[in-house]
Amino acid sequence: MPTSAAAKATTTADDDSQSRSIAAVERAMDVLLYFGRSGQPDLGVTEIATSLGLTKAAVHRILTALRSRDLITVDPVTRRYALGHAAVALGRAYLARTDLRAMAAPELRALAEQTGETATLSLRRGDTRLYVDQVVPDQELRMEVTLGIPYPLHAGGSSKAFLAFLPEAEVESYLERHPLQALTDKTITDPAKLRKELSAIRKRGYATSLGERQAGAASIAAPVFDHDGHVVAVLSVAGPAARFKPEGETADELVAAAARISEQLGYAG
Numbered sequence: 001m002p003t004s005a006a007a008k009a010t011t012t013a014d015d016d017s018q019s020r021s022i023a024a025v026e027r028a029m030d031v032l033l034y035f036g037r038s039g040q041p042d043l044g045v046t047e048i049a050t051s052l053g054l055t056k057a058a059v060h061r062i063l064t065a066l067r068s069r070d071l072i073t074v075d076p077v078t079r080r081y082a083l084g085h086a087a088v089a090l091g092r093a094y095l096a097r098t099d100l101r102a103m104a105a106p107e108l109r110a111l112a113e114q115t116g117e118t119a120t121l122s123l124r125r126g127d128t129r130l131y132v133d134q135v136v137p138d139q140e141l142r143m144e145v146t147l148g149i150p151y152p153l154h155a156g157g158s159s160k161a162f163l164a165f166l167p168e169a170e171v172e173s174y175l176e177r178h179p180l181q182a183l184t185d186k187t188i189t190d191p192a193k194l195r196k197e198l199s200a201i202r203k204r205g206y207a208t209s210l211g212e213r214q215a216g217a218a219s220i221a222a223p224v225f226d227h228d229g230h231v232v233a234v235l236s237v238a239g240p241a242a243r244f245k246p247e248g249e250t251a252d253e254l255v256a257a258a259a260r261i262s263e264q265l266g267y268a269g
Contacts, residue, residue, distance in 0.1 A: 027054065028062045032071060035083050037268065042080040100233050101133050103264055104224075107235065107257040108135040115250050117239035118143040122158040122221075127174060129153060129162050129234065143217060143238045154194055155183045156213030157221035157246070158234045164201035165223045165231040171198065186211040205255050208246040220246030222258035227266030235261070 030052055035043060038051075049059045063081055066072035070086040104121045111119035112135040121133040128150035136144055153163040153174060163171060180189040186209075188194045201207045206222040213219075219238035223231040235258045237250055262269060 157209035157219035161221040
């Protein structure tokens with residue numbers, strides 16, 4: 001009996017020790033993840049402790065442990081902490097394996113089901129963009145796009161969504177290199193008018209088109225951003241202009257879908 005009691009006590013102690021170890025790891029993960037979602041370049045011990053409900057002593061111990069693995073670095077003058085190169089390497093490894101088509105696929109299916117229209121994904125290639133995926137609804141009258149065909153960045157909703165969220169210098173460089181060729185009689189070909197349109201797109205967070213790339217088509221498009229705030233893809237919903245109105249609830253659903261993908265890419269927005 002004494003032997004059995006001693007063994008039971010040892011087992012209980014081991015379980016308690018393991019539980020404490022797991023809790024310590026979870027707290028360390030909470031601290032590390034907080035750096036990623038705070039949106040600030042560096043953080044102090046007090047603000048971390050306050051935000052996570054931990055003591056400053058506990059936060060300091062965790063930061064010391066994370067520093068030992070180069071996951072966190074500290075400024076010796078300000079005593080503020082930031083993500084270290086090991087954490088950055090983890091992020092880059094994740095992004096290197098990221099397949100935007102696979103990531104966007106569930107959102108495209110949901111958008112097509114919610115709106116009853118065609119949902120598309122576009123990527124940029126230099127001064128052009130191209131459709132790389134689409135989900136077409138089961139309707140007799142419907143829009144279908146051709147994948148892999150390059151289109152200029154000034155014509156249509158998806159193209160304008162790319163152009164609008166590029167740095168201003170890149171926009172001006174594009175306008176200097178390319179005459180604004182008309183793809184339909186609705187394509188914007190005046191640089192001043194296009195600049196005004198791009199400004200409006202940036203303010204509302206999405207672009208619309210009524211026959212600017214393809215006659216008889218209407219579309220609405222929203223940008224997807226990476227962890228550095230660069231536009232890396234565009235989601236769009238498109239349909240026949242006689243039926244589809246690119247506004248209202250569709251805009252809300254589209255912008256929310258693009259934001260969810262951006263969040264997966266590390267965009268803190």
